[in-house]
Amino acid sequence: MKEEKRKVYYLFSPFLRIFHWIMVLSIVVLFVTGLLITKPVTVVALEPTATSLSMDWVRNIHFIFAFLFCASFILRIYGFIVNKGDRLFPRVWEGHFYSETLDVALHYGLLKYRHAPFLRNPLARMSYAGLYIMVLIEILTGFAMYYMTELSNIGGMLFGWVNVVLGNEMVTHWVHHIVAWLIIVFAIGHVYMVLRADLMEAEGEASSMFSGVKFLEHVPRDANEVEPAKDAD
Amino acid sequence: MEKRESLWDKCLRKGISRRSFLKGCAALTAMMGLSADKMSKVVEAAEVKPLPVVVWIHGHECTGCDESFIRSASPLASDLVLSQIDLEYDHLLSAASGEPFEAHLQEVMQQYKGKYILCVEGATCTKDNGVYCMSGGHTFSHMLKEASANAAAVIAYGTCATSGGIQAAAPNPTGSSGINQFVGSTPVVNVPGCPPIPEVMTGVVMHVALFGTIPPVDGQGRPKQFFGNRLHDTCYRRPFFDAGMFAESYDDAGAKAGWCLYKLGCRGPETYCSCGNLRWHEGMSYPVQSGAACIGCTNANFWDTGSLSKRLPGYGPIDVDTIGAGLAAVTAVGVVAHGAASVVQKKKRDAAEAAEKKD
Numbered sequence: 071m072k073e074e075k076r077k078v079y080y081l082f083s084p085f086l087r088i089f090h091w092i093m094v095l096s097i098v099v100l101f102v103t104g105l106l107i108t109k110p111v112t113v114v115a116l117e118p119t120a121t122s123l124s125m126d127w128v129r130n131i132h133f134i135f136a137f138l139f140c141a142s143f144i145l146r147i148y149g150f151i152v153n154k155g156d157r158l159f160p161r162v163w164e165g166h167f168y169s170e171t172l173d174v175a176l177h178y179g180l181l182k183y184r185h186a187p188f189l190r191n192p193l194a195r196m197s198y199a200g201l202y203i204m205v206l207i208e209i210l211t212g213f214a215m216y217y218m219t220e221l222s223n224i225g226g227m228l229f230g231w232v233n234v235v236l237g238n239e240m241v242t243h244w245v246h247h248i249v250a251w252l253i254i255v256f257a258i259g260h261v262y263m264v265l266r267a268d269l270m271e272a273e274g275e276a277s278s279m280f281s282g283v284k285f286l287e288h289v290p291r292d293a294n295e296v297e298p299a300k301d302a303d
Numbered sequence: 304m305e306k307r308e309s310l311w312d313k314c315l316r317k318g319i320s321r322r323s324f325l326k327g328c329a330a331l332t333a334m335m336g337l338s339a340d341k342m343s344k345v346v347e348a349a350e351v352k353p354l355p356v357v358v359w360i361h362g363h364e365c366t367g368c369d370e371s372f373i374r375s376a377s378p379l380a381s382d383l384v385l386s387q388i389d390l391e392y393d394h395l396l397s398a399a400s401g402e403p404f405e406a407h408l409q410e411v412m413q414q415y416k417g418k419y420i421l422c423v424e425g426a427t428c429t430k431d432n433g434v435y436c437m438s439g440g441h442t443f444s445h446m447l448k449e450a451s452a453n454a455a456a457v458i459a460y461g462t463c464a465t466s467g468g469i470q471a472a473a474p475n476p477t478g479s480s481g482i483n484q485f486v487g488s489t490p491v492v493n494v495p496g497c498p499p500i501p502e503v504m505t506g507v508v509m510h511v512a513l514f515g516t517i518p519p520v521d522g523q524g525r526p527k528q529f530f531g532n533r534l535h536d537t538c539y540r541r542p543f544f545d546a547g548m549f550a551e552s553y554d555d556a557g558a559k560a561g562w563c564l565y566k567l568g569c570r571g572p573e574t575y576c577s578c579g580n581l582r583w584h585e586g587m588s589y590p591v592q593s594g595a596a597c598i599g600c601t602n603a604n605f606w607d608t609g610s611l612s613k614r615l616p617g618y619g620p621i622d623v624d625t626i627g628a629g630l631a632a633v634t635a636v637g638v639v640a641h642g643a644a645s646v647v648q649k650k651k652r653d654a655a656e657a658a659e660k661k662d
Contacts, residue, residue: 108614108624110547110566126545180644183652218575219536221521230522239573240599240608244616244623251627255634262638266645 336528364425430478537579
């Protein structure tokens with residue numbers, strides 16, 4: 071067995087990790103219940119009134135998880151404040167960001183064997199920024215539909231403009247749907263990229279969302295953004 | 304300028320008792336969607352406010368809103384036109400025509416400058432200099448600008464006037480749009496619907512007539528008392544929705560039993576109107592009650608947001624969920640292919656790096 075010297079980098083605070091898994095659960099539940107709300111399944115039963123699918127329940131579960139998801143952003147924001155490693159936005163204001171993006175893209179395009187070492191590579195950072203934008207769109211369109219039961223209450227005033235901007239509440243539904251699917255597309259790509267990173271570099275990509283740490287052989291380009299590394303035991 | 308009568312003056316002249324007058328005011332208060340404690344204000348207004356002068360013009364439309372209007376039961380449209388408002392000019396209901404009629408409009412606009420209510424039905428069209436909708440030698444948008452500049456308030460009746468309606472549906476050959484952008488700074492109240500409910504039409508004009516201002520409106524300029532509720536939330540079939548009991552087609556047992564029409568493309572969940580509580584024809588029925596899914600006729604661009612019998616905007620048999628599932632499937636296939644290629648890549652890399660070390 072080949073011996074490798076690796077360093078341990080502490081990245082993700084427990085707040086971010088808990089947020090991440092709440093997000094995973096919420097997205098799964100919201101996606102499934104959301105599809106059921108749009109196209110309720112027909113339950114064939116002898117007694118039609120004894121249906122096992124109660125739209126009321128499905129809707130309530132959807133709303134409960136929507137609120138849970140929104141509330142969990144408190145953890146994300148707190149982690150962002152207290153822990154450097156939680157700050158994942160793409161550093162587009164730094165010139166080397168673009169050359170590094172190209173470098174990673176060439177590797178993902180199977181044109182280079184390796185890309186420069188990163189704790190969080192620029193393409194991944196951009197995809198996370200994209201995810202947060204998509205989640206924001208879901209929150210805005212979701213509440214725009216949810217609060218319309220009473221237009222003049224606080225929720226109606228905060229989110230009613232979304233329907234006006236989109237021109238028609240039907241369009242709000244449409245946007246809510248297509249972005250939900252885009253989030254699923256992101257999730258497929260995200261899970262794959264994490265597993266692939268573990269296959270190619272074995273830096274503890276998947277386990278970092280449980281332990282908070284990654285193991286790197288070389289000094290990563292973005293090492294200065296987090297706490298100094300420790301030697302692996 | 305002769306003194307114009309108030310509603311109470313009119314009652315006195317016609318020998319209508321104070322009691323009947325007050326009863327009428329109570330009905331009017333309820334009909335305008337106001338709470339009972341506003342009744343004293345209504346009585347006060349009806350006693351002293353002169354009957355409002357109304358100018359009613361028609362643009363690019365089918366006059367279906369008028370068909371609806373004349374079926375108003377409380378107040379009766381005939382009562383409203385003959386005794387509660389002073390309808391000076393109406394393209395559709397006037398017996399007069401031609402030059403004298405147009406001259407009368409100019410007269411009214413001068414005489415009651417800043418005091419009359421302008422009711423507008425129909426869209427404006429601007430393509431090819433607006434030649435597709437003209438009256439009295441002028442384009443409709445010219446007439447609209449002129450009439451609205453001197454009006455106290457503008458009431459836009461019907462989806463055509465609020466957002467263009469069927470004329471503005473794709474590809475919109477006449478360049479039609481709603482009237483809001485043509486009326487300048489005059490306050491506008493939007494009363495969408497194809498057509499609006501008769502009592503909503505009369506209710507809004509009576510509100511403006513009695514209080515001299517437009518009623519409280521929402522973000523889209525619609526009076527809150529009539530457009531504050533989503534049809535889905537006021538629908539008497541809502542319990543069937545909550546229980547998951549849906550009609551699957553218009554001829555199945557569910558449809559016969561009066562179950563929820565959600566799966567047949569009902570637009571109730573996106574539509575704001577009074578159909579669920581006021582209903583039509585003296586509360587007799589409304590589309591969903593008659594077994595037809597709501598088409599969302601109070602919504603801007605409702606003709607263009609997909610098939611009227613589908614839940615979501617679609618493109619033929621494909622809807623947004625099909626597109627999404629397709630994207631997800633393509634991604635999954637791509638991921639598997641990329642993963643296989645990556646395994647091969649890793650083997651090649653390890654071999655190359657091992658060879659490098661040997662050298």
